[in-house]
Amino acid sequence: MAVSDYQLIQAWNQVLNLSGVQAGQMVSILTSSSTHPQTLATARIALAGLGANMVQIDLPPINAELSLSRDVLAYLGTTPLTGNPAAIAALKASDLVLDLMTLLFSPEQHEILQSGTKILLAAEPPEVLVRLVPTLEDRDRVLQAAKILEGAKLMRAVSDAGTDLHLPLGQYPVMKEYGFVDEPGRWDHWPSGFILTWPNEGGAQGKIVLDRGDILLPMKSYVADPIEMTVENGFVTRIEGGLDADLLNEYMASFDDPDAYAMSHIGWGLQPRAYWSTLGLYDKEQTLGMDARAYAGNFLFSLGPNNEVGGSRSTPCHIDIPLRQCTVTVDDKTVVRRGVVCKEGS
Numbered sequence: 001m002a003v004s005d006y007q008l009i010q011a012w013n014q015v016l017n018l019s020g021v022q023a024g025q026m027v028s029i030l031t032s033s034s035t036h037p038q039t040l041a042t043a044r045i046a047l048a049g050l051g052a053n054m055v056q057i058d059l060p061p062i063n064a065e066l067s068l069s070r071d072v073l074a075y076l077g078t079t080p081l082t083g084n085p086a087a088i089a090a091l092k093a094s095d096l097v098l099d100l101m102t103l104l105f106s107p108e109q110h111e112i113l114q115s116g117t118k119i120l121l122a123a124e125p126p127e128v129l130v131r132l133v134p135t136l137e138d139r140d141r142v143l144q145a146a147k148i149l150e151g152a153k154l155m156r157a158v159s160d161a162g163t164d165l166h167l168p169l170g171q172y173p174v175m176k177e178y179g180f181v182d183e184p185g186r187w188d189h190w191p192s193g194f195i196l197t198w199p200n201e202g203g204a205q206g207k208i209v210l211d212r213g214d215i216l217l218p219m220k221s222y223v224a225d226p227i228e229m230t231v232e233n234g235f236v237t238r239i240e241g242g243l244d245a246d247l248l249n250e251y252m253a254s255f256d257d258p259d260a261y262a263m264s265h266i267g268w269g270l271q272p273r274a275y276w277s278t279l280g281l282y283d284k285e286q287t288l289g290m291d292a293r294a295y296a297g298n299f300l301f302s303l304g305p306n307n308e309v310g311g312s313r314s315t316p317c318h319i320d321i322p323l324r325q326c327t328v329t330v331d332d333k334t335v336v337r338r339g340v341v342c343k344e345g346s
């Protein structure tokens, strides 16, 4: 459904106000060929309305010859900022970067955040942005979940389909994604609404079963045949099943990188305005699949890098997999029961 410029400007106003943008601040807008023109145009109007100073940095896309997918999250690591000190200097000199290009998981993003600059990624289509425009309640929900996860020693995920996963915690920090950037050096993604961390190095053990209807990203597909993954000492060592397992195996093997199989971020969805079913309504070119990553009650796990939280793995391969119908426990608290978020943990 098309969105009016007015409505998208109002949504930008909400996000920018929650992110503390004030008159006189320096805001850089990072764009590339994948940037949605309405998202860019309305951001500029909203920033002008707030009295912010702005600059737009437009960079050419890269990695086309390396990636098997058109999804901007399908090949990570190097970005159009790699080896571009002039652009990096401009971004570091900004109070806020609006990333309409997708700078996820890159050393350059780290460097910019370290300078105190905030980065807000916004790459979903306008109608998804306005449906999932973040609120203070979204932040409260994520911060409550963070309290449970911070300091925890063990996450477990089990399901009737056969998932039985043991995830020791404590080595890596907890990340809170609620859709706006209200602290210096903070990164977030509009839209989102989930909590995540990484398991201790070498600690993840067990079995993961992707049941019929579970989602694979960046494939943006619903699994038709169950996929069984064996997890040993922090790595997926076997991926077995039918056609969907064959497709996943060939895709991951194309990176020729053992780190692609490492357990990456783990957590659960907390966004009641995000839906498991929306991916089925979109062409694959149109969305990153943030509904799938954020819908309330998923168990979201991923394979690939951990450089985002200071680890050494920077593999370009990154697979996000939200599972339905899991029960997730953190130490002695159940946080998701059979795919439904527990109110206080129990």
Ligand SMILES: [Fe+2]
Pocket (backbone or CB within 6 Å): 265, 302, 318, 319, 320
């Ligand atoms: Fe991910």
